Amino acid sequence: MTSLPRKSSRRKLGLVIDLDICVACQACAVNCKEWNTSGHSAPLTDLNPYGKGQNGVWYNRIHSFEAVDEKTGDSQTINFPKSCLHCEDAPCVTVCPTGASYKREEDGIVLVNGDICIGCKLCSWACPYGAREYDETEGVMKKCTLCVDKIYNETLSPSSRVPACVSTCPVGARHFGDLGDPHSEVTRLVEARGGFALMPEQGTLPVNRYLPPRPKQHQKPKDQTPRMLEHKDDSSDGAGLLARWVDKVLSA
């Protein structure tokens, strides 16, 4: 049934992504592809992977934005990984005409049942975040599963039972946990750092949170220009003996 669960789930599994330290290395996107191409919604098909116009199914993509302070002209770069936010009021679920798209009552994960999806693509139109990926080869919609086949996998060591993007992040910019639990590590992290949701005006109530870049610690006084190279193109003062001799010969 593509109606949402009546009561919002008590557990709200999701990601917290730290925009302060993401370096856009793409490891999360690659490991996501690696795990999921043999996971719940496998395969993550690529079309024309070695030619021109490559196109493929990716659950996770990393954008880079520039924020320009219009008063000072200062700018900073923010690397911005984006995957499904597992919204509480997920419009991709309610528009689904077949019941293929659903939100799990027990942990809030949004999934697609590829066996009954008709590939109408309406869910991808309803999602503001671009979390839905159409697999042209299989004719069905796919999406981030929050590695549902990894996080509950008891054959893995407990520390490995996190989504592939989280376990692979080399700088620790991704956190996984229960955002419905007010005492969980991720909830406290969001509170401490002022974590926010994307496009709250769309009314989707995303579970995932983003942590803003921290304020710069070493702000320069406004009138101080950066240290520049000192050029001495027209003088050989302070140069070595050989250099002064060459200068003399060439200047003749």
Next chain:
Amino acid sequence: MHPAKSVIFFTTGSGAGYGMLAWLAILALMGYQPADSTYGLFAFGIAFGLVGGGLLSSTFHLGHPERAWRAMSQWRSSWLSREGVAAIATFGPTGLYALAWIFLNENQSLAGGIGLIGALMSLITVYCTSMIYGSLKTIPAWFTKWTRVAYLVFAMMTGAVLLWFLSVLFNLPEAATIARLSMFFLALGFIVKIIYWRAVDNAPATSTAESATGLGKLGKIRLIESPHSEDNYLLKEMGFRIARKHAGKLRIIALVLGFVIPFLAICAALYGLPQFQLLFAGFAVVTGIVGIVTERWLFFAEAKHVVTLYYGESRI
């Protein structure tokens, strides 16, 4: 939004077909339609052809057309599912009405009552179609009440023009009444489309690159590096941009071909050269089709999706 041919034909074709079905019942009950077998066969043939063809074509863009029946199940939450259920259900009363009209030469009293139920269900189906688009908050150009109004008015309008053509072809004495009806709906459609465009063009931005990234506090947000060098599914489906270049011209073409010329053609047939009215009727239908298809193409192609805020758009 990518304007898929199948969806353009589905919305325009089924709209015109349902409009015809609605008018057939309404006009018959008012005594403006003959309960004639040949006429009925043509009228319902065209109407069901458009409705059936439209519905069939809407399944062509599916990844799994053979599973289309599953789309009937989620009517509690999904407008697409409601549309499917309404479309199938409408075949009941409209089909019975067609049989009564063609084989029993009966289009009033009990048959007329069934026809009226069919007319109402036809319009409900068109409403459901409009809500597939009108319920998507992610596409502000569709998320307006004018989407619903436009779909309903255009269905009645295109249905009326087609029926006028048929009434001229069969030399019905009521052709002039249907002609005036068509003119009224063409004028109404013209006004609705202009109001729709004004509403869409003047609407304040729903979302911005700042709200999409949540980074507005830091300043103005600009995309400097896309996730990949090639297009992806999102950009192909939601990032369609060809229309914007010619949008102004195409809007005028849609208005002139879809509304103005059919209106003038009917005028000419009624008040100018009635001896050529079949020619005018045919002309009105042909330009009307081109116009309404252009209108629908623009409806898709001009609409911007908020996901493009992650790919370089600044406000939508």
